[in-house]
Amino acid sequence: MARGKLILITGVTRGLGRAMSDEFVRQGHTVVGCGRSSKEIEKLRKVAGAPHDYYPVDVSSDDEVKTWASLVLNTHGAPDLLLNNAAIINANARLWEVSSREFSEVVDTNLKGVANVIRHFGPAMVKRKTGVIVNFSSGWGRSTDAEVAPYCATKWAVEGLTQSLSQELPSGMAAVALNPGIINTEMLRSSFGASAASYPSPEEWAHVAVPFLLKLDAKDNGRPLTVPGHEP
Numbered sequence: 001m002a003r004g005k006l007i008l009i010t011g012v013t014r015g016l017g018r019a020m021s022d023e024f025v026r027q028g029h030t031v032v033g034c035g036r037s038s039k040e041i042e043k044l045r046k047v048a049g050a051p052h053d054y055y056p057v058d059v060s061s062d063d064e065v066k067t068w069a070s071l072v073l074n075t076h077g078a079p080d081l082l083l084n085n086a087a088i089i090n091a092n093a094r095l096w097e098v099s100s101r102e103f104s105e106v107v108d109t110n111l112k113g114v115a116n117v118i119r120h121f122g123p124a125m126v127k128r129k130t131g132v133i134v135n136f137s138s139g140w141g142r143s144t145d146a147e148v149a150p151y152c153a154t155k156w157a158v159e160g161l162t163q164s165l166s167q168e169l170p171s172g173m174a175a176v177a178l179n180p181g182i183i184n185t186e187m188l189r190s191s192f193g194a195s196a197a198s199y200p201s202p203e204e205w206a207h208v209a210v211p212f213l214l215k216l217d218a219k220d221n222g223r224p225l226t227v228p229g230h231e232p
């Protein structure tokens, strides 16, 4: 039996996804999550237990997401809150130095992964005419810096995709692009190096972000948002 709201989170094995999962569980909600690391997913299954549910899924694979969605929708029903959080960043490099393979991996995860999840979970939410879809953007979805062009390109695309989606949803639902702020995670350490340590931890961030996410509703549809206290 689901408790509280049903929250679907991609990328729960570390960073913001893991911190949100822990905080939603702590607040009495039911979390269904995914990530690629089977080892971390197994640990989460053991620690959180039922009704929470975690699966090894690569969001860049439409087939894997399709199978996952069918399992989740049959077991838990449509999510109340869908958090498209999973993403990767390119290793710092000028655009002409980024290999075709790395560029594709960033696009396949950050942009096509979001579309894959919406393709397979969206119809059940639309049928029910309720629910909020939050697509994780970035400060780099609204501004740019050198050496992160592939990442910036996908996050600007997430902003556009989300605006367009918000114009397609039935009234009662919402799609928002969310800039989480700057938080000390593995991703931040990749681009900021040692200075990442001066930013808040994912756990500190989740204390503010989770209540904010729980309050989102239809009136927020199409609004590009930033987690309060984490504005640029």
Ligand SMILES: NC(=O)c1ccc[n+]([C@@H]2O[C@H](COP(=O)([O-])OP(=O)(O)OC[C@H]3O[C@@H](n4cnc5c(N)ncnc54)[C@H](OP(=O)(O)O)[C@@H]3O)[C@@H](O)[C@H]2O)c1
Binding pocket: 010, 011, 012, 013, 014, 015, 016, 017, 018, 034, 035, 036, 037, 040, 057, 058, 059, 060, 084, 085, 086, 087, 088, 109, 113, 136, 137, 138, 139, 140, 179, 180, 181, 182, 183, 184, 185, 186, 187, 188
């Ligand atoms: N940290 C920041 O300061 C910051 C700033 C702006 C925006 N953001 C955004 O916030 C979100 C979370 O970032 P983070 O800092 O927490 O990153 P992170 O620490 O690197 O964690 C990323 C998570 O996504 C998962 N993931 C990556 N590729 C995946 C795939 N193909 N399929 C399924 N899961 C995948 C990873 O797990 P596996 O490796 O196990 O798959 C991991 O759990 C991202 O959308 C990021 O762009 C973060």
